[in-house]
Amino acid sequence: MGRLRLQPLGEVCLGEACRSxxxxxxxxxxxxxxxxxxxxxxxxxxxxxxxxxxxxxxxxxxxxxxxxxxxxxxxxxxxxxxxxxxxxxxxxxxxxxxxxxxxxxxxxxxxxxxxxxxxxxxxxxxxxxxxxxxxxxxxxxxxxxxxxxxxxxxxxxxxxxxxxxxxxxxxxxxxxxxxxxxxxxxxxxLPVNPLTLLTGNQKDQVFDPGRGQEVRLLRLFKYLPMTVIERSVVLTVCANRQDPMRRARAIKEEAAKQGILLLCGKWLSDRAVAKNHGYDLGPGDWVAIPNGSDQVEPPGEGVLF
Missing domain, CATH: 3.40.600.10 (DNA mismatch repair MutH/Restriction endonuclease, type II)
Known part of the structure; x- marks a missing residue:
């Protein structure tokens, strides 16, 4: 479509019911x-x-x-x-x-x-x-x-x-x-979805239909440390599965065994620890902090949801 030659200011608008x-x-x-x-x-x-x-x-x-x-x-x-x-x-x-x-x-x-x-x-x-x-x-x-x-x-x-x-x-x-x-x-x-920060191989593992929710969520947090993971991201990874938030809470102990401090905004104590690391978690947010880690930059730029 070509450029329209505009009427200059001061002229009468073509609109019959113009509000001006x-x-x-x-x-x-x-x-x-x-x-x-x-x-x-x-x-x-x-x-x-x-x-x-x-x-x-x-x-x-x-x-x-x-x-x-x-x-x-x-x-x-x-x-x-x-x-x-x-x-x-x-x-x-x-x-x-x-x-x-x-x-x-x-x-x-x-x-x-x-x-x-x-x-x-x-x-x-x-x-x-x-x-x-x-x-x-x-x-x-x-x-x-x-x-x-x-x-x-x-x-x-x-x-x-x-x-x-x-x-x-x-x-x-x-x-x-x-x-x-x-x-x-x-x-x-625009807001960025952390899942777009995954490599192709990592994405395949996080969304592997042959593995259970807990295994795939643990992979998610390992691949995206120091990154706030919102509730909607967990629900996406576990699409159409039963009670994914409970599954996420269930892997805290296993994450600790693998050297990851997994913090959930559902608990005030976890929120306080996250805040000390520079993260302000909402009730449905998560962040994985490798043991011994100080504040580090999250993975590179992703794309919008």
Whole structure:
């Protein structure tokens, strides 16, 4: 799709029901509603909140406890599933930020209607009802492991022409986003699944269907020392098996015999020891510390869930 020649600021928007006063195209600094919403948004940890919401969305789509999947870019994840992360994120963002759903769009901030849009691609599909409204647009670059959000008024004049997709949704012109989209935070790393840090051989051993849960979990902790292993990771390794968390707790003694201090966030005493080593464990988190080890860097970079 070629670049759209944009109407300059000060002209009348093509949208018949434009929310801008007198339908005039204005930059973000002169858009009173945008500035009001922006002020409210900046009271929150947007980068951290969206990271949490994205993590929950990816977990939901991968469904590791049932499928054993842990890499969104894997060939066993259908492109349609990958794209659905964006739709799920819109709901997760409302939950994380406690935004209340409100018509005519997704939410209202300071009394101003705001639509939430997310994509794992290069653009967002703006529905007819959101034309000329404020939108929070989030982009996830899966191959780069980063995400970023913008606040923009999606003027009809700044959307690609034509009928759009089969639902009448149209993308935002690239130049409009660059010139008049307000970044809400810088590019921020996406959450990493520790299972992607395993070598091919290690992964085969951790997911060996011929071995029991305890054997495979012990291998997991041996291969990923000094790395926080969350509950969802344990459930993925033991997909469709009975009571994997109990199995994980059962290997603490065997791990100790093999020179590994296995700490579980379920117990306050373990949390305290982990904290002394520089790890803040949640109730479902684990970390394996080889005996005699001080704080060391975890394995190299992985990829998102």
């Amino acid at each position: 006063p007198d339908g005039i195209l204005r930059g973000p600094e002169d858009d009173a509603e945008l500035q009001l919403v922006l002020g409210k948004l900046r009271e929150q940890d947007l980068a951290g909140g969206f990271t949490t919401a994205i993590r929950a969305s990816i977990d939901y789509v991968l469904d590791g406890a049932r499928t054993g999947r842990f890499n969104l870019l894997s060939t066993d994840v259908h492109p349609g599933e990958r794209a659905s992360v964006g739709a799920k994120l819109e709901y997760e963002a409302q939950r994380v930020f406690k935004w209340v759903k409100a018509k005519p769009l997704d939410i209202a901030i300071a009394g101003v209607p705001v639509d939430l849009k997310s994509t794992v691609g290069d653009n967002w599909a703006i529905p007819t009802e959101a034309h000329c409204h404020l939108c929070i647009c989030t982009q996830m670059r899966l191959k780069d492991n980063v995400h970023k959000s913008w606040l923009i008024r999606t003027h009809t004049s700044w959307l690609y022409r034509g009928k759009g997709n089969k639902d009448g949704k149209r993308g935002i012109a690239v130049d409009a986003r660059h010139q008049w989209g307000v970044p809400l935070y810088d590019w921020t790393p």
